[in-house]
């Protein structure tokens with residue numbers, strides 16, 4: 257394959273090639289590549305189309321382009337990069353360079369730089385997490401008010417969201433099922449810093465305007481939260497159509513009503529894009545110290561006041577965290593949840609480290625073996 261850089265010149269971008277730089281603008285509303293991705297695409301502009309990955313499969317991906325949706329297989333460079341680093345594998349929401357070959361084949365040859373990435377928990381042999389959604393601006397954390405919201409779960413999803421680089425928003429659903437939705441919202445908001453918390457009822461429409469106001473036409477969002485929280489219901493309401501099968505209905509799948517695979521990249525009528533994939537739904541926590549600090553700002557601030565810099569906030573004298581608990585300023589349960597997340601982060605980091613070291617050892621063994629074979633071979637020749 258000729259390298260895209262070779263057949264790209266300024267002269268060529270005016271020769272009527274359908275995929276030249278000027279043609280990348282008329283893209284479905286809501287899909288806007290970040291400057292960095294647009295820049296990175298430039299060398300490919302003469303030979304490739306700019307596209308956005310709408311669904312990934314084992315051997316290829318569906319890619320939304322200005323010419324419609326294309327089914328592309330992965331090019332050699334993409335496969336090679338993914339073999340050593342799973343995070344380089346295309347994900348829903350990725351911007352990519354796709355090429356249509358004269359024989360009709362379509363290849364996805366480059367994943368363009370990501371602005372944000374939602375990473376699935378658990379590291380693989382290459383010690384990299386799997387990206388389940390890319391280039392998202394907003395992570396909507398969906399939690400129900402009935403049954404009672406689980407603050408610990410919201411905190412975990414906040415860590416996940418901050419870790420992705422996107423902005424989180426907490427949406428508490430089923431406000432119509434509880435007597436004091438506002439009181440419950442305020443209680444949740446007390447544990448959430450720097451993030452808006454909304455209470456909505458999708459069935460009654462309460463709070464939906466407030467939610468809509470926070471969504472802009474350029475925004476790509478994704479929804480995370482427990483099963484039954486109302487994620488599909490929210491997406492359908494925002495889309496103004498049943499693009500996602502809803503709880504009860506889905507159970508009738510056997511009858512063939514909703515068996516067809518749903519869309520994973522949904523363009524909202526007013527602009528804006530929702531990414532909703534099985535991968536996102538299954539996403540677990542990737543504990544990340546920085547993201548944890550973001551979510552537990554109250555504890556971080558107190559910890560800065562402790563007498564000892566390396567205070568573990570367990571029993572040390574002059575511990576501002578323990579003092580705040582005694583004063584009733586900080587809930588003990590919140591401190592316990594913070595500790596647990598910190599332990600998970602440390603565990604994940606150690607595990608990733610161990611994998612990395614093993615990988616290095618294997619590499620050295622391979623090199624030594626190759627070297628030995630080389631000299632044995634030379635010895636025989638002499």
Ligand SMILES: Nc1nc2c(ncn2[C@@H]2O[C@H](COP(=O)(O)OP(=O)(O)OP(=O)(O)O)[C@@H](O)[C@H]2O)c(=O)[nH]1
Nearest residue numbers: 429430457458459483484485486487488489502503
């Ligand atoms: N009363 C009430 N019911 C709601 C509301 N939002 C969703 N529901 C109901 O809650 C149930 C679950 O909603 P879904 O949208 O399927 O939940 P989900 O989060 O997509 O669930 P999974 O697909 O399992 O992850 C459905 O029966 C909805 O009709 C709401 O605001 N009020």
Ligand SMILES: [Zn+2]
Nearest residue numbers: 562567569575
């Ligand atoms: Zn302390």
